[in-house]
Amino acid sequence: MVKALVMTGFGLNCDLETSYALQVAGAEVERVHLNSLIAGEKPLDSYRIFVIGGGFSWGDDHGAGVIMAMRLKHRLQDQISAFVESGGIVIGICNGFQVLVNLGLLPGFEPGLMKREVALIANDCGRFRDQWVNLSVNSASHCVFSSGMESIELPVRHGEGKFFAEPGVIEKLNARRQVFLRYAKPDGSFAAGEFPYNPNGSVEDIAGICDHTGRVAGLMPHPEAFNHFTNHPDWTFLKEKYRREHRPIPEEGDGVRFFRNAVRYFK
Numbered sequence: 001m002v003k004a005l006v007m008t009g010f011g012l013n014c015d016l017e018t019s020y021a022l023q024v025a026g027a028e029v030e031r032v033h034l035n036s037l038i039a040g041e042k043p044l045d046s047y048r049i050f051v052i053g054g055g056f057s058w059g060d061d062h063g064a065g066v067i068m069a070m071r072l073k074h075r076l077q078d079q080i081s082a083f084v085e086s087g088g089i090v091i092g093i094c095n096g097f098q099v100l101v102n103l104g105l106l107p108g109f110e111p112g113l114m115k116r117e118v119a120l121i122a123n124d125c126g127r128f129r130d131q132w133v134n135l136s137v138n139s140a141s142h143c144v145f146s147s148g149m150e151s152i153e154l155p156v157r158h159g160e161g162k163f164f165a166e167p168g169v170i171e172k173l174n175a176r177r178q179v180f181l182r183y184a185k186p187d188g189s190f191a192a193g194e195f196p197y198n199p200n201g202s203v204e205d206i207a208g209i210c211d212h213t214g215r216v217a218g219l220m221p222h223p224e225a226f227n228h229f230t231n232h233p234d235w236t237f238l239k240e241k242y243r244r245e246h247r248p249i250p251e252e253g254d255g256v257r258f259f260r261n262a263v264r265y266f267k
Contacts, residue, residue: 001028002266004049005042009034010068012095014054018224022049024252025259034068038075045082049089049262052096054157054222064120064160065098073103073114080105081112089144089262090216094158097208097218106218107169107178108211118165118173118209120220124201128159131199132233133221134184134191135207141180142214144265145258151188152254153232154221156199161220163202163209173209181208181219215265226255 004027008015019029027049032042044050057068072080084090084105092100097120100106104114123129133156137149165173173179182205183191183198191197191205198205200220208219229235229250242249 001026002049002263003027003047004029004051004262005044005047006031006051006053007034007037008032011057011059012053012055014093014222014224017227018051018053018093021224021227021256021259022051022263024227024256026263027259034071038071044076044079044088045086047088048266049091050080050083052090052092052099053224054094054096057095057099060095060160063102064158065095065102068095068099069102072099077114081114084213084216085112088215089265091145091258091262092218093222093224094156094161094220097220098160100216100218105216106211107173107209108216109172109176111212117169118163120160121162121164122160123158123162123199125195125199128157129161129196129199130157131155131196133199133207134186134188134197135221136182136184136188136190138177138180138182141177141210143180143208143210143217144214145210145217145261146180146208147261149257151184152257153226154223154255155225156221158200158220161200161202163200163206163220165203170204173206176212178209178211179204179206180210180217181206181221183207223255223258226253228253231255
């Protein structure tokens with residue numbers, strides 16, 4: 001059984017949904033408080049998947065994910081580096097993505113250096129966004145989580161989700177195929193910055209990136225929030241549509257596919 005650690009504490013609040021999605025995907029899951037990790041009560045190297053989920057760690061008071069990233073960097077940097085080097089998988093979702101970029105684990109151009117080169121800043125619309133978005137998956141990316149996908153719908157809920165980096169960094173991300181997820185229109189074409197398809201103004205519609213290994217990834221949308229078919233806002237319409245087309249009505253939400261890919265990687 002693949003063991004997964006879902007971190008909790010200090011404002012992270014999506015741990016139950018994330019744990020459930022991983023369990024559905026076939027993992028053995030433990031929710032572990034940050035303090036237990038720091039104290040060594042739950043050593044990171046006893047797991048294969050490490051998740052930093054959504055929420056508002058430390059209330060985003062000093063910028064989204066900043067304080068959590070500093071706690072991890074100054075207390076667990078060596079453990080996290082060793083975890084990645086040994087083949088472990090790390091995913092940061094929403095606030096977790098903000099943590100990973102502040103920590104410097106993403107984009108990770110120079111392994112082990114943990115240098116901050118990208119940022120997630122305030123939405124261009126000037127307010128918190130809670131909506132479902134269409135996403136285009138980069139089939140050329142080597143990201144473990146998005147393997148076999150072409151597109152997906154997921155919810156976003158954030159106030160600081162605009163992906164920003166200097167042009168040279170964006171070029172490097174594209175050249176190294178580290179952008180695995182982009183905001184899109186319903187027809188599958190890129191959002192091209194158009195609101196509300198791109199809900200935050202992210203440069204080049206970037207919604208998720210990975211490191212050079214494909215095993216460390218971060219994304220602003222919430223795959224754990226689409227763990228069941230009925231999570232989708234149009235599920236009643238879709239249920240009737242499938243019924244009329246004599247198609248089976250799914251039980252599982254598409255977001256579970258991200259976690260199933262992670263579990264399958266070790267099998």
